[in-house]
Structure formats: structure tokens, C-alpha cells
Amino acid sequence: MARKGEIVIDEGTCLGCGYCELFCPKECIEISKEKFNPLGYPLAVFSRPEDCNACGSCVIMCPQFAIEAYLLVNKGKGKEIS
Amino acid sequence: MEQKILARGFEAIGWGALAADCQLFAGCPTSPEDEIFTYLAQEFPKNGRHFVRASSEVSAINIAYGSTSAGGRVMVVVASAGWGLIQETMSHLVNAFLPVVVVLIQRGGPGAGSLRHAQMDYLPITRDAGQGNYRVISLAPSSVQETYDLMQLAFHLADKWRNPVIVATDTIIIRMMEPLTLKTIKLGPPLPEKDWIVKGKEHQTDGIRRFISSGQGFIPTRDFSTYLHFLKGLNEKVLRMRETEARYESYELEDAEIVLVAYGYSARVCQEALMMARAEGIKAGLMRPVTLWPFPGDVLKKKALKGAKFLTVEDGLEGLREDVMLAVEGQAEIEWVNVLDRNESGAGGAIYPGKVLEKMRKLLKGKVKVIKKGR
Amino acid sequence: MVEIMEGNHALGWGALDAGCDAYCSYPVTPQNEVVEWFAREFPPRGKIFLQSTSEIESSFLCMGFVAGGARTMTSTASPGWGLYPEGMSHIVAAELPLVVALLMRGGPGQGTTRHSQMDYTSATSPGGQGGYRNIVLAPYSCQECYDFVQLAFYLSEKYRNPVILLAEPNVTRVLEQMERRPLTFEYPPDKKWALKGKARHSDGKSRLLTSGYGLTSTEEHPSYLSYLKHLHDKFEQMRASEVRYEQYEIEDARVVLVAYGYTARVSREVIKQARAEGIKAGLIRPLTLWPFPGEPIRKKAEEGAKFLVVEDNLGEIGGLSDDVRLAVAGRAEISLVTALDRHNPGEGGSIYPGKVLEKLKGISQ
């Protein structure tokens, strides 16, 4: 089964620079036109989760360290979800 | 008709330098003087003057040393963090009798300190911070207009005494915006022509070479033959400066029982405190030194002999208090408001008029520890 | 065991016996002998000797040595001292201990290559930014060079603040008898603040040093004002408990000389000659130029004594004479013997006992 990934973007620290959107090979992230953080910066949004394989390109390019990447696996020592 | 504009403190420094026909600016971008840097980068080249971005304060002051030897009026701008780097060359400028205007923007100290305002460099400004014994006239503006005027005075005094002059301002004064009247002020008789500058033998009118050295006394020069001869010359110059160049402003000093002593932005805080005190019936007055050195101590001595008490207000650890103690010579009580009396503990805190008034009331009731012991 | 040695080398032996680990400086006349001693004696003992590229570099290399917890010394002379204020201000701000030996040479500027006492003010009311203070010790013999440098290491670590040894080359170049007996001090136990790498600290927590407490808050100093209050209290503590001075024939003295360094040795000779001629003269010699011993001077002023400050600089514009004026506070007359009273106009001129005695007689009528 293909690698299935997921990212979590911390909206308190994202400043909407757009590097994650630029470098995601699968275009899963988008700088939203509606959501803004308290300082007025546009926020990055995980718009197309289906293609994400947790490659981490967005994570290493984020200057605010705002993104955490996870891998969705059947078993392992990670956090249990539904 | 004089032009009247709304200007900020750092622009007044630029306009003042242009009014005094300053030929060269050398500096290295350090907060909080970066606005001056950006402003002069536009203004100086536009008016055919040199703007030199040095790699550090050490090279900035030495660029000034070189260009003043060629005769043009020269200025350097440093912030407190970087002030320690120019002291060796300041001492060399004094030995070589070379005029340079150094604008110091005081910020929190010591070390990198803070990026905000402070008045913590009183002692290094007024004493010989570099090697050897010397003194340098230091002027302290407390408004945008006065910054503009004192810049012109600084260039005049530097050329008159052939000695560096310090304009000691700070982060608040350079960032304030106030009305500014642009007029070149008349500063006494025209100064003699600089016949000591170096420009290549053939350009000298008398064809004789000129020689500038900061080792005067160690080697014989045109003006001084031996070390003692040089020391006598330097000592006499410093004493004449001390007698003739002290300047201060006084506010309601005549009947004052409490004399506030403060310079720069602290003096404006004291003017406010003065009004509040007078409203309460406290006979208070303010002496604001315009020249930090030579310190205008005589007026304080006269007030001390008439039984006045003193309150020095300074946004620093210590410094101004020492000069007041020296001037008053133990004849009066001296209380002290300093940086530890600020209103809040962050780097942006400030001394408020209320605090000054509170100390005045305590001083009147005599409930204050009298500062008699030495430094 | 008594040895014959010059003061420059005594500074080195004293540093060694105080457990100095690292020395870094830039050679400048007249302190080259100190640099040469460390270059010869430190490397074979596995200690660090580093000649820097300028005095600015010396001060910041030393800041690195002390930040790592090494007991460090540097030395310079007047022309180099003009480049130290920036480094000193940062070292004081980061609360790091350092010993600085400063040999005074004629100034200002390039100045002469011989002695003077013209750096009193730039040592006691420092030239760097921020209005800080350093303890300043003034040895005037080879033995005192040896003893004071050990005291300087102790005081610098006790207060985590640089200590300056102020001396003249005509004192430290003279061959004199001295006895090498190490002094013991109660040093603070360990340097928890030093940088070694997180794992090498007992509690495994990382350390942070900074010289910008207005920009950064740490556990030790959460706010800028609490930091400044701490500095202020530290300087007041030094003022209260670190004053040191010596007095010679002071009880019945009608004229009190105040001097340190070589002019203090001149003054001791003058007292002998004056007493032989019936003039009751005494000497107060500050061992710490900062904190300044104002107390004994104020006491003699209240007794109605006159003062003669003997200092090889431009006495009129401050230095020792300012501190005496502050202590006397207008209660007594102060006269000066200054560099302008030197015996010959060349750079080698000095203040001789004859000149001081002449002035002494003038004011004791």
C-alpha cells in the first residue's frame, strides 16, 4: 500500500511565506485566501491531504518550524487514532 | 525668511552638519543610529559630500582622522555599542590637535545593553576614556532644534580648539519629531585658516611640508619641541576650554530651594516635575548643562552656599551625581534619581515626573540619606 | 626563599601561583617583558599562551577564555588600552572574571615609550559604554606585583567582574628582592555559568551567556532593571568591602601626601626628609584606586590637615586629585605636584623628591 502521510500546521506561528506551497511535490498545501492569523498574515492550509506521503519537504523549508509531518501506518508505536 | 520644517532628531543632525558645511560622514550601521545612516546616505552624496560606510567604528574614526588631516569638516556617528572601539583614536586625535565631531547615540548598556534609550555613558563622555590625560568638549541637546544648533556649535568648537567634540544625544531625542527652524547661527569671529593640513608639498602656499603626528611630545613637531612642552600646551588648552566653554540653561533657579540637575531627555522630565512642584508650593529650579564637559559647576556652588539642596536626575547607573558632588564640595545634600527609578523593568522603561516630585518631597523633609562619602 | 626579579616577571609568577590557565595579549611597549614571560613559561606547563592580532582581539579572545571557565589574564600598555573599552564593557555585562595588567605610558595618543600615571581615570571610571566599575589595584614594588595579581584573580572571581592592575614601567622593570610565597584565597567553589557543552554540567541543563541583558531575559536576570539592580548592588558591595590603603606616619601629620605607584615611593622619601626638617608630613597610599579610600582622607581633612596630591599626570583635570577633592569635600586645601613638575622635559622625566619637598615647604608655612 502506498505511504500515507499527514501534516499539521501550527496556525499560531505560520506567517504565510509560501515555501511549503512552493516545494510540496504533490501540491497538497495552499496559502489560503480566507484564513489569516492574528497578525494578518495568510495561513498555509493542508488543502489536498489525499496525496501527502510525509516526504517532509514542507517541514524542512518552513522558516517558522510550524509544520509537523506524520506517517499513517497500521501498527507501530505511534499515537492510536480512530 | 528662514525655512521652518517638521523634522526628527536624526534629520536635525544631518541638517546641522550640512549647515556647518561638513564634508564627510563616516559610520558603521549600529542600532539605534541606523536611521541617521540611511538619512545621510541620501543627503550627503546629493550635496556633493562624502558618505563613507565603514566596516566598524574603529575604521570609521580612523577614516575621520585621515580626512580631517586634509582640512574638511568631518563627523562620525556611533552608538553606545561601538563607543568603546573609538577611544584609542579619540586619544590620538587629541594628541595630534585634530578637529572631529563625534555624535554618540546613547542606548542601554553595558555591553550590547538594549536598543532603547538610556543615559549610561556620562563618565566615558566627560572623562578621558582613552589612554592618557585629556578632555573633550561634550554637548548634550534636549530637543530637535537644539540638536540642529549644537551640531553647528560642535563643528565651530572643534575647529576653534583643534580638538574632537562630542554631541551626546540618545535614542529618544533622535526619534522625536519637532518643529525645526533652519538657520545658520552666527558663532563668533571667523576662525583662522587651517594652515596645518597635509595636501602635498607643492600645494602648500609656502612650499614647506606639513606633518601631522599623534606622537607629539615623543618626537619634536612644529608646535612642540619636547614632551613637557607638549604637556604644558595641552594642559593650558584644556584649562582655557574649561574656563570659557561651559554652557547651561536655567529654569526658575533664582529662588529655588531644591535645584534639579539633568541633561538631555531627563531635563524635559524635570521641567514637567518643576511645574508640578511649583504648583504644590515647592520652590524648585532646574539647571540643565548644555556642555557636559566643561561642567557648569559654579552656578551650583553659588546655590549651595545659599543653602539649596540638590536632586540629580539621570537615566543611568551613576555619573552626573559625581560632577555635582565635585561642584558643590560637600556644602549641600544631594539626592539622586537614576535608572533604577524607572517606571517599568523592561528596556523601554522611563523616569516619570511623578517619581522626581516624590523624591523632591522626601528631600524637603530631610528624610533622605545624605551622600557625603567618596566615589 | 628570597629572589631577585623584575616586577614584569613577578606578575607572571603570581598569575601562575594563582592557578592562571590562559594568557592572551598583544605586545606593546612597555609591557613586552610580561608577554615574553608568559610565552616562555606557559606553553611548557601545558597552559595556554596566545598572542592576538590587536588589543581588541585580546579582549574578546579573553572573553572566550573566561566564558569557557578558564582563569585568564591579559596585559597591555596605554596605547593598547584605548582599544580595550569595548571588550571590557561586554565582559562586565556578561559578568565574567578577568585580570588586566595595565602598564601606564606617557599619553595621550601615541605618547612616549616611558612611564607616566595618566590612565588613572580611564581605569577607575571606565571608558566603555554603560557606566560600570572595575576594582583597580596599584602595586608599587616587585613583591606587590606578585601579591596583587593573586588578589586580583580572587576578587575577579568573587565578583565575576574584571580587575585591573595599574602600574608604571619604572616600577615593574626594576630588579628587586621578592619572596615567592603563594597566597591562598577562598575562591567560589565552581563556575556553574561556564560554557562546556550541555552534558558536562552536573545538572545536564544548557547554559546561556550574553552581554545584552536589555535584549534577552534569563532565569538569573528576568528583566533589564533586575539586571541593572544586580550590577548596582555588586558595585556598592565592592565599594563597601574592598577598599585597601596604607598610611605612613599619619597620626600627627599636618600635611598629608596622597600618591600611588612610583610617586608613592618618592613621597615616602619626601616624608623622611621633611620630618628631618621638623615638618610633620604623612602619606596615604591607596592600594585600591577604585573603590577609592575616601574615609582616611576625610578624617585627616576634619583634623585640619593640608593635602598634597603627587601624581605624574595633568593633575588639574582630574584623576587622583578629583577623588581626593571628592573625599575632602571642601574642608581642606589641596595642592598638586603634577607631570609639569618633572625633572627634565624629555620622555624619561620623573617627579623627584626635591620638587615635592619644595612644594611641601611652600604649603606648610
Next chain:
Amino acid sequence: MIKEWVCGKPRLWRDRPTALPFCPGCQHSVGVRTVLETIEELGLEGKTIFLGGGGCVYPIPTMLDLDGMQCPQGRASSIGSALKRIHGREAIIIVYQDDNDGLAVGTEPLIHAALRGDPVTVIMANNASYGSTGWQMAPAGNQIIPPEMEKPNPSIPINIIELLAEFEGVSYLARGTVSSPEDFEDTKRYVRTAIQKQIAGAGFNLVEILLACPTRWHLTPRESLKWIREEMAGKLPLGEFKGGGGI
């Protein structure tokens, strides 16, 4: 299904409630990430001393769970040389300097640390500007700064790699960027080689990282990265220039 953590904020970076003190698109934190990840991978976090310079990088040491120091403007490589002499092999010294810090007032410490061959690793984060001081031009950026900035006194940008290449004491010199994930991996490899050279005591090593500073260049973050690849890397070529290919 299990959610397994892959990567995210560097472990050595302390938590902070608000956004980093950097401008949007500023890549100083990405430059530091190359260093932090390398230190973690080589298991050196207990021995590392992180020295930050002045300007925009000044707050970085306060945010790291490493022994560190906020050094005065330009003096970090001197302080690093001294610390290396005391601790020797026991400590790994990382000097993280902005180019306004290292190439202006810091030239004397940098050049003489290289001449002495002190085995410290200097990361020269070059964004061609003075950053928080007011975004004046820094020595490395003079001529190559975006065109619309008129330059009062243009001077040739310092190419620190060429300057230090001849010194005997220098064991490794490389220049990379972080303007794409591939560049990030290259730069991280350079940083890793530099630290390994320091572990082996092979002498002074320096890695220059070309970083975006959108605020100073008056470009959007995206345009800044494109500008680095096209303009900046043209004048300051990338790659390993001395001591490449392992120890």
C-alpha cells in the same frame, strides 16, 4: 491506524509561544536547521557550544537547548577560537554569524582564526544585508543586491571562500543555499563534513549559506529564492572549494 511522527520542529529548538522573531520568508531558521539536525544525527548535543553573532541571528542562541552565547557584534569567531583552545576535543564549537557580523566588523577575528587554523566550524549565513539593524547593505552584498537599491559607495562583495582558500590552517570551505529541499540536503552535507573535520581537529572550516531576506531585498519570498539561484549564486558560486569529499 497509527500516526507515527516523521519530522518537524528540530528537537534542540525550545518551544516558544509566538512566531519566531524572523520576518516571513527569512531563512535564518532554515540555516540553523541544517546545523541542529547534523548535531542531533552525530549525537554531539552534549558537547556543542553554539555562538551566535549580532544582527538578526542575535536571538537564536536563546532558543536552543545547547550551551551557547550571544557574542558581541563580529567577535564570535574570536570567542570560538578561545573556547576551542580550552576545551579541545571535548567540545564542538559552532559559530553562526550573519554576513554583516562576520564580514564587516568581524573580518579581523575571522581571518586570524583561519590563519591560526583553530578547528572551529563557522557557518556564515549570508543574506547580503544588515537585517535587524536597519537592512543596510552588508559587505557580501554590495554589488549583487537587487538592482533598485541605489548604492552610495559600491564596493566589490567579499567572497570569503576565495579570501580564506589560500590559508594553510583552513581545512574545509563550502558554499550552499537552502533555496530548495535538494539545496538543503547539499548544504547539510557540507555542514556535516565541516563538523567531522572539526572532530578530527583538521583545522578551521567554514560553510557559507546563501539565505533569502525578502524584507531587505523588497522581493516576495518566492522571488527571493529565484533571485538567489540566478543572481547571487552567479557571483558567489556554490559547491565545496577546499577539503571536499570526506576527511
